[in-house]
Amino acid sequence: AEVSTQSTGYTEDGTRRIKQLADNTRYFREELRKRGYIIYGDSASPVIPMILFTLANICAFARECLNRGLASVIVAFPATTMLGARARFCISASHTREHLDRTLQILEELDPIIGLKMSSNRPTSTIGDFVRHFFTRTGKDTRAVD
16 A cells, blocks of 8 residues: 555655755765865764864864855864864755865865865775874875874
């Protein structure tokens, strides 16, 4: 027997939005990872933390995002560890591919200024990778992460 969408509380629009949110989340996470940003968190979560490391990076990130018309959510000590400062991207079903691509473009513009891509050898995505990356840095990488 077929169940009506009204009796289950689901609507076609609601179902479409859930699918769009999942698609947006998957796309944005994959693009960040492919480009070498250090992100972590549950792969299905629309809240995506990106490591910025320091308070100085957070201040520069927030200022430069604002200058480019991008709202940012930043978190630093004491809410994080001293070197665990991060930006949080909160993905929505309302975001279009153009919104997400513009955000990625802004991050690419900011990387040479702030040094956002801390993963120089390969993209990382887990907290274990983050810890290994930060605490086993080699002398060949000249970018400072103070």
